[in-house]
Amino acid sequence: MWDFFIVIFRDSTSILLVALGILIMQLGGVINIGAEGMMLIGAFFGILGTFLSGYTGLGILIALIILAIFGFLFGLMTIYWKGNQVVVGVALNLLAEGMTTTLSRQIFGTGSQSTIQGFKPIFLGVSVMTYVALALVLALYFFLYHTNLGLRIRASGEYPIAVDIAGIDVYRVQLTAVVIGAMIIGLGGCSLSMAHMNSFSELMTGGRGYIALAAVALGQYKPIGVLLASLMFGASNTLQYHLQASITKFPAPIIRIIPYVVTIIAVIISGKNSKDPSALGKKYIKFS
Amino acid sequence: MIRSKLIQYFLYPFIAIMIALLIGALIILSGGNNPLEAYRLMLEGSIGTSQTLAETIVKTASLIIAGASYAFAYRCGMLNIGIEGQMLAGAIFSTWIGVNLTFLPGLLHLFIAVIGGILAGALLGCFIAFLKNRFGANEVITTVMMNYVMLFIVEYLVTGPMREAPEFPQSARVLPSAGFPVLIPGTRVNIGIVLALLLIVLYGYYWKNSKKGFEMRIVGENPTVANSIGINVKQNRMLAFAISGSLGGLVGSLEILGIQKRLLQNFSAGYGFDGIAVALLGKNSPIGIMLSSFLFGAMKTGGNMVQMFSSVPSSVVMIIQAIIILLMAIQVFSKKTKELERA
Numbered sequence: 258m259w260d261f262f263i264v265i266f267r268d269s270t271s272i273l274l275v276a277l278g279i280l281i282m283q284l285g286g287v288i289n290i291g292a293e294g295m296m297l298i299g300a301f302f303g304i305l306g307t308f309l310s311g312y313t314g315l316g317i318l319i320a321l322i323i324l325a326i327f328g329f330l331f332g333l334m335t336i337y338w339k340g341n342q343v344v345v346g347v348a349l350n351l352l353a354e355g356m357t358t359t360l361s362r363q364i365f366g367t368g369s370q371s372t373i374q375g376f377k378p379i380f381l382g383v384s385v386m387t388y389v390a391l392a393l394v395l396a397l398y399f400f401l402y403h404t405n406l407g408l409r410i411r412a413s414g415e416y417p418i419a420v421d422i423a424g425i426d427v428y429r430v431q432l433t434a435v436v437i438g439a440m441i442i443g444l445g446g447c448s449l450s451m452a453h454m455n456s457f458s459e460l461m462t463g464g465r466g467y468i469a470l471a472a473v474a475l476g477q478y479k480p481i482g483v484l485l486a487s488l489m490f491g492a493s494n495t496l497q498y499h500l501q502a503s504i505t506k507f508p509a510p511i512i513r514i515i516p517y518v519v520t521i522i523a524v525i526i527s528g529k530n531s532k533d534p535s536a537l538g539k540k541y542i543k544f545s
Numbered sequence: 546m547i548r549s550k551l552i553q554y555f556l557y558p559f560i561a562i563m564i565a566l567l568i569g570a571l572i573i574l575s576g577g578n579n580p581l582e583a584y585r586l587m588l589e590g591s592i593g594t595s596q597t598l599a600e601t602i603v604k605t606a607s608l609i610i611a612g613a614s615y616a617f618a619y620r621c622g623m624l625n626i627g628i629e630g631q632m633l634a635g636a637i638f639s640t641w642i643g644v645n646l647t648f649l650p651g652l653l654h655l656f657i658a659v660i661g662g663i664l665a666g667a668l669l670g671c672f673i674a675f676l677k678n679r680f681g682a683n684e685v686i687t688t689v690m691m692n693y694v695m696l697f698i699v700e701y702l703v704t705g706p707m708r709e710a711p712e713f714p715q716s717a718r719v720l721p722s723a724g725f726p727v728l729i730p731g732t733r734v735n736i737g738i739v740l741a742l743l744l745i746v747l748y749g750y751y752w753k754n755s756k757k758g759f760e761m762r763i764v765g766e767n768p769t770v771a772n773s774i775g776i777n778v779k780q781n782r783m784l785a786f787a788i789s790g791s792l793g794g795l796v797g798s799l800e801i802l803g804i805q806k807r808l809l810q811n812f813s814a815g816y817g818f819d820g821i822a823v824a825l826l827g828k829n830s831p832i833g834i835m836l837s838s839f840l841f842g843a844m845k846t847g848g849n850m851v852q853m854f855s856s857v858p859s860s861v862v863m864i865i866q867a868i869i870i871l872l873m874a875i876q877v878f879s880k881k882t883k884e885l886e887r888a
Binding site: 290334338339340341343344345347348349351352354355356358359360362363463464467470471474508510511513514517518520521524525526528529531 | 577626676685687689690691693694704858860864867868
């Protein structure tokens with residue numbers, strides 16, 4: 258039984274981290290369809306950084322810096338230059354797919370993967386990343402509900418005019434949320450490629466970024482809710498692996514559909530009483 | 546007036562394409578390859594010879610329909626990221642009809658096979674719209690998830706029930722009677738391109754001149770206003786997504802019956818996502834979709850050629866496409882950003 262929980266936590270970690278990143282962005286009023294791409298970029302640069310520098314920590318740092326740059330660009334394009342947030346997100350996914358595929362083929366060659374010694378399980382069979390993710394849930398709760406900036410971020414997503422009238426730069430608050438969020442998502446990518454798999458393979462995220470989006474909605478935009486929703490998705494993934502291994506008679510592709518169908522059901526459930534921030538996805542134009 | 550239109554429709558896309566090519570060149574350069582050589586290969590491999598030009602035209606046909614599919618939902622205020630899935634659904638049905646309904650004569654067989662593909666796509670589109678209307682489910686997430694679901698269903702079918710021989714994960718070949726007639730002998734150019742051009746003219750007419758198109762445009766720009774003047778928002782959304790989905794299904798039919806002739810595991814060339822790029826670059830106008838489809842078709846064909854004859858991977862094309870979409874989406878050059886748009 259304990260083993261089963263460990264596996265669930267292992268499978269949920271990357272989704273949880275990505276979902277937390279999306280949470281902070283979307284609370285700030287910016288829809289992030291590009292989470293899948295950001296995650297892929299994080300997964301790739303974490304491995305590449307480790308490969309080049311020889312240190313896991315340095316690899317993660319490099320991934321976070323790259324993600325901060327991408328987050329900044331994403332924020333610039335959506336908040337300052339008023340690009341359609343969903344369209345920019347979709348383009349970012351395409352860019353990430355093209356970029357990581359091109360670079361990984363140029364650096365590691367086709368087919369061959371770079372195997373990296375990632376975070377080995379250190380405590381009760383779970384990698385460090387899982388504890389980082391769980392700590393982030395608490396940290397984010399504190400940040401969003403008990404700090405000034407957290408309040409400003411939430412207000413910008415809910416009612417940006419009020420923030421503007423209070424003399425606070427809405428754009429800058431949103432940009433901050435986007436950059437922080439992108440970095441957390443990048444960490445999620447790192448946890449997938451370095452703690453979960455120990456290597457990068459093309460398109461390895463396999464829709465986890467979108468699943469995390471559903472987890473945020475299902476978790477009703479609360480850090481604890483997001484944690485529970487991510488665990489649920491992790492469990493559906495674990496179930497899928499278990500079924501594939503145990504029921505060999507049943508065709509594997511059909512079993513692999515499970516997490517995606519669970520996501521659709523989750524979107525249906527959370528869509529009915531949606532807790533989306535009121536200004537989510539709306540372009541706000543400042544007074545000044 | 547005409548001048549500003551000219552700038553908006555030609556100058557901006559042109560600048561966007563140039564910047565994208567420049568960034569692409571830098572990435573090729575960073576991999577230790579000569580970008581000029583790569584672009585020369587791309588040009589030669591896309592429109593250089595009659596054979597490659599034919600390939601480009603084949604791809605253009607699919608792209609036009611995929612672009613129209615995305616634009617159709619977009620103009621009604623929705624995002625159909627699931628063209629890929631609808632395409633797979635269409636491909637499954639077209640293959641099944643093409644392989645199994647052997648008693649149908651000649652053109653009727655083709656006709657039924659195409660209709661089957663279109664209906665499959667439409668059904669999937671209706672399902673997505675139903676989830677949005679009834680439960681408020683975000684169509685971006687549901688369509689993306691359906692893409693994965695359809696991908697695995699195809700994998701299941703070609704390794705299980707529809708598999709022809711145990712050696713290869715692929716279906717049986719569709720009968721010749723269900724194949725798209727070839728237009729230019731010796732190439733793969735089929736009547737698909739005629740169909741695509743016909744559809745894009747219809748598309749233009751629908752949005753410009755028809756009453757229903759006007760209604761849908763209002764729904765797209767402002768659902769609240771549409772509701773208050775007595776337009777049925779949900780019904781229009783359902784219809785728009787059904788048409789968008791059916792066009793997606795048609796791309797699948799065209800791909801199977803015109804080109805691949807059988808269902809394969811990874812037969813899709815990513816037209817579903819290219820359709821988004823094409824519609825954005827073409828600003829949803831019929832002529833724009835046509836021109837950008839040709840451009841992207843050429844890049845796709847050329848990209849394969851580049852990969853074959855140099856060490857530059859074809860995924861470079863994806864980067865160039867993504868940058869074009871980004872530049873078109875932000876309209877950093879344009880002064881008018883007040884254009885009504887929803888996320």
